[in-house]
Amino acid sequence: MSDLSLPRDVLDLVDPDLRPYAAQIQPMLQQFLPMSYERLKDWRTLMEANAPPPMPQIAFERRTIPRVSEDGFVAVYLINAAPDRSRPGILHTHGGGFYAGSARGSLREMQKIADLLDCTVVSVDYRLAPEATYSASIEDTYSALCWMHESAASLGLDPERIAVMGESAGGGHAVLLCAAARERGGPSILFQALSYPMLDDRTGQARATPAHIGRVGWNEEMNSFGWRCFLGQPPGGAAVTPAAVPARISHLAGMPPAFIGVGALDLFVEEDIAFANRLIQAGVPTELLVVPGAFHAFDTVAAEAAVSRRFTAAKAAALRRAFATIDERTGDTGPSSPRRKASA
Numbered sequence: 001m002s003d004l005s006l007p008r009d010v011l012d013l014v015d016p017d018l019r020p021y022a023a024q025i026q027p028m029l030q031q032f033l034p035m036s037y038e039r040l041k042d043w044r045t046l047m048e049a050n051a052p053p054p055m056p057q058i059a060f061e062r063r064t065i066p067r068v069s070e071d072g073f074v075a076v077y078l079i080n081a082a083p084d085r086s087r088p089g090i091l092h093t094h095g096g097g098f099y100a101g102s103a104r105g106s107l108r109e110m111q112k113i114a115d116l117l118d119c120t121v122v123s124v125d126y127r128l129a130p131e132a133t134y135s136a137s138i139e140d141t142y143s144a145l146c147w148m149h150e151s152a153a154s155l156g157l158d159p160e161r162i163a164v165m166g167e168s169a170g171g172g173h174a175v176l177l178c179a180a181a182r183e184r185g186g187p188s189i190l191f192q193a194l195s196y197p198m199l200d201d202r203t204g205q206a207r208a209t210p211a212h213i214g215r216v217g218w219n220e221e222m223n224s225f226g227w228r229c230f231l232g233q234p235p236g237g238a239a240v241t242p243a244a245v246p247a248r249i250s251h252l253a254g255m256p257p258a259f260i261g262v263g264a265l266d267l268f269v270e271e272d273i274a275f276a277n278r279l280i281q282a283g284v285p286t287e288l289l290v291v292p293g294a295f296h297a298f299d300t301v302a303a304e305a306a307v308s309r310r311f312t313a314a315k316a317a318a319l320r321r322a323f324a325t326i327d328e329r330t331g332d333t334g335p336s337s338p339r340r341k342a343s344a
Contacts, residue, residue, distance in 0.1 A: 010212050013265060015293030017305040022216045022295060029217070035225035037130065044100045051105035058111035062104075065147045067139055074140040075125040076147070077103045080114035081155055088161040088323040089148055090114075090193075092123040093141055093177065095168030095297070097198070097218070097226035099129045109300075113165075116316055117323070120157055122148055126173065129229035134176070134244035137230075141177045142186065149187040161323050163191040164256075168218070168268075168297060169226065171197025175246035175255075175275075182254050189256045191322035193315055196262040196296055200247035200271040201227040205236025207270075214267030216295035223267060247271055252282040259287045259318035261311055263294025289314055 006026060014022050028046075032039050054060060058080055064073040090113065094106040103123035110121045126140035145162075152159040166174035171194040178189055203209065204220030205227075214220055227235035231244055242248035258279055262272040269290065276288040291298070291311055299308040 021302045052108040054107040068143045077123040079121040083156040085156045086158045088119040089157040090121045093166035093170040093173035095170040098169045098230035133232040165193040167195035169198045192258045194260045201235035218296040257285040261289040266296045
């Protein structure tokens with residue numbers, strides 16, 4: 001079994017407000033390592049059990065929508081809809097290492113974002129690995145994007161102001177969705193807001209990480225298992241298709257502007273910095289925030305910590321600016337403008 005104990009020199013690097021949470025995470029993970037298909041059901045059950053309940057004051061409903069390129073339907077959660085308005089929208093793809101998590105489990109956080117930004121959120125219950133691999137989940141998220149655009153009027157959405165947002169594996173899904181929309185000539189995406197996105201199957205495989213990185217929470221072993229499930233083959237090799245791995249996409253020009261936020265102790269910090277740099281080199285406006293002393297999903301496990309609140313505020317500010325650029329481009333900047341009211 002993997003040794004998850006935290007050496008003193010690693011714990012000292014963790015933000016003081018986050019240290020108690022770091023110490024609590026490690027014993028919980030110990031029971032699931034080494035990761036296996038047999039333990040996957042228990043891991044999923046734990047994630048769902050720990051998901052906070054939705055807030056009753058922010059409306060939501062579950063819907064099923066048709067898939068675009070294959071038979072069947074995908075479930076989505078429609079959050080904070082206002083059919084009589086024309087507001088910004090966010091398509092959300094939840095985290096969970098590609099093999100766990102759910103849109104239902106992310107409801108409360110999406111309700112908070114929807115309320116904070118006065119927008120509508122559509123959260124996708126994409127198919128999970130290993131029961132389905134990358135092409136299936138891309139089909140599900142792309143179908144949700146098409147549905148948002150096609151149903152914009154009835155949902156109260158401004159189709160010019162639809163962003164994608166995801167955390168961890170959901171961040172990886174968001175990038176793959178942007179790439180799919182670009183390659184297929186599909187609906188436009190205004191912005192991508194990525195929290196510690198899972199982008200590169202080679203992390204911990206073909207590329208080693210420093211000893212103090214990825215020691216709290218999500219680690220190399222869990223990462224390798226997640227990518228193996230998602231790809232349907234061992235990660236890190238030359239045969240892995242770029243269609244499944246954001247970091248392997250050769251050309252990034254034409255991707256939506258991005259916000260990428262990650263903790264300095266997160267296993268994904270190097271791959272996220274590298275991806276941000278590649279976006280910048282491709283001419284894609286990109287904001288990168290690296291949070292000292294923060295580990296993977298710190299803002300979820302310690303939402304009220306000062307460092308988490310600053311992180312959430314930075315992401316929200318980036319989305320708010322992105323939504324406001326449409327007002328500026330159209331000239332609708334006055335206080336009586338419907339667009340301005342929607343993004344206030």
